[in-house]
Amino acid sequence: MTVPSAMRLSSRVGRIKPSPSMVARDRARQLRAEGRDIVDLTAGEPDFDTPPHIAAAVRDALARGETRYTPVNGTLSLRQAIIAKLARENGVAYGLENIVVGGGAKQVIYNALAATLDVGDEVIIPAPYWVSYPDMVAACDGTPIIVACGENSRFKLTAEALAQAVTPRTRWVIINSPCNPTGAFYDKDEIRALADVLLQHPHVGLMTDDIYEHVRFDGGAAVCPVAVEPALKNRTLLVNGVSKTYAMTGFRIGYGAAPARLAAAMNTIQSQTTSAPCSISQAASVAALTGDQTFVAEAREAYRERRDRTLSLLNAIEGLSCLAPDGAFYLYPSCVALYLLESEGVAVVDGSSYGLSPYLRLSIASSLPTLEDACARIARACAALN
Numbered sequence: 354m355t356v357p358s359a360m361r362l363s364s365r366v367g368r369i370k371p372s373p374s375m376v377a378r379d380r381a382r383q384l385r386a387e388g389r390d391i392v393d394l395t396a397g398e399p400d401f402d403t404p405p406h407i408a409a410a411v412r413d414a415l416a417r418g419e420t421r422y423t424p425v426n427g428t429l430s431l432r433q434a435i436i437a438k439l440a441r442e443n444g445v446a447y448g449l450e451n452i453v454v455g456g457g458a459k460q461v462i463y464n465a466l467a468a469t470l471d472v473g474d475e476v477i478i479p480a481p482y483w484v485s486y487p488d489m490v491a492a493c494d495g496t497p498i499i500v501a502c503g504e505n506s507r508f509k510l511t512a513e514a515l516a517q518a519v520t521p522r523t524r525w526v527i528i529n530s531p532c533n534p535t536g537a538f539y540d541k542d543e544i545r546a547l548a549d550v551l552l553q554h555p556h557v558g559l560m561t562d563d564i565y566e567h568v569r570f571d572g573g574a575a576v577c578p579v580a581v582e583p584a585l586k587n588r589t590l591l592v593n594g595v596s597k598t599y600a601m602t603g604f605r606i607g608y609g610a611a612p613a614r615l616a617a618a619m620n621t622i623q624s625q626t627t628s629a630p631c632s633i634s635q636a637a638s639v640a641a642l643t644g645d646q647t648f649v650a651e652a653r654e655a656y657r658e659r660r661d662r663t664l665s666l667l668n669a670i671e672g673l674s675c676l677a678p679d680g681a682f683y684l685y686p687s688c689v690a691l692y693l694l695e696s697e698g699v700a701v702v703d704g705s706s707y708g709l710s711p712y713l714r715l716s717i718a719s720s721l722p723t724l725e726d727a728c729a730r731i732a733r734a735c736a737a738l739n
Contacts, residue, residue: 426453436448454607508532685704
């Protein structure tokens with residue numbers, strides 16, 4: 354009798370790795386299960402409850418029987434809410450044919466890469482970067498081109514570095530502002546400089562990951578590249594979602610605004626993978642985008658307080674240094690992560706996962722007492738090395 358061979362896996366699987374942030378969180382959970390006292394700062398999600406009026410929208414949608422399939426690209430009411438949001442907050446005009454809705458911003462990004470990349474096509478990714486960008490590019494047969502952006506540029510891609518990285522095979526450049534993991538934010542002048550480079554290379558698309566758009570600490574308005582340079586609109590994908598702004602990570606709703614041809618291609622891919630996003634989550638997202646925005650401001654102020662306190666504590670530790678982030682809810686000090694977990698039970702994510710070492714990413718989406726406890730432990734760990 355012939356014994357069947359093991360299931361052969363595709364070469365695609367070998368090109369990608371599990372999310373390092375999820376690996377770090379799983380390790381923290383394992384140590385907790387073993388009885389260790391662990392302060393977990395790996396989570397990239399708000400620690401607040403979803404606002405009550407959004408939760409009420411879920412109950413109302415259920416009462417109305419909105420539990421069936423929706424169009425692949427989202428309900429009409431959600432797409433209209435997204436269009437209104439983009440006009441109101443970002444100063445850009447889009448039609449229904451330009452809007453895509455997916456199961457989180459990650460799916461929107463993946464769909465775009467799957468719709469546009471062939472073998473050998475390049476995607477410019479500034480480092481430090483969100484951990485999933487390079488692997489999603491590789492999964493779609495593309496080649497991630499990592500451009501290191503150190504503290505001297507405040508962890509941001511400069512126009513000069515972008516110009517040097519572009520080749521005839523470049524299909525996209527990805528800008529995440531405010532950035533995960535550094536919190537770096539691109540102001541209008543910096544976007545203008547990058548746009549000027551892109552205008553010289555009409556074959557390059559711009560993908561902006563704006564998921565932390567409302568978690569910024571300077572009090573200014575959002576900076577949208579399409580508003581800064583309208584000529585880029587026909588090759589720009591704006592990506593956003595409700596997870597970080599409204600404490601709705603589990604609802605899994607992301608959205609994008611794109612040229613109609615790209616949007617149609619992304620919808621085709623989604624139609625053959627997950628189909629429509631969750632109907633109830635879409636109803637909740639309408640309430641989030643159109644309803645009371647008080648929570649957004651209150652959460653931002655809480656993150657600001659946490660940032661300021663944690664930054665002060667970290668920079669007081671001998672051997673550590675940390676730039677003040679412009680936004681998001683992370684700090685990115687120079688340190689080694691695994692030592693902190695094993696020695697003092699502080700779970701963070703190593704900076705090498707984001708393309709730049711020696712740093713670590715710690716989330717400040719935790720209570721102030723938790724953050725203060727973590728900083729005390731980090732101080733003890735660093736002192737033990739001296």
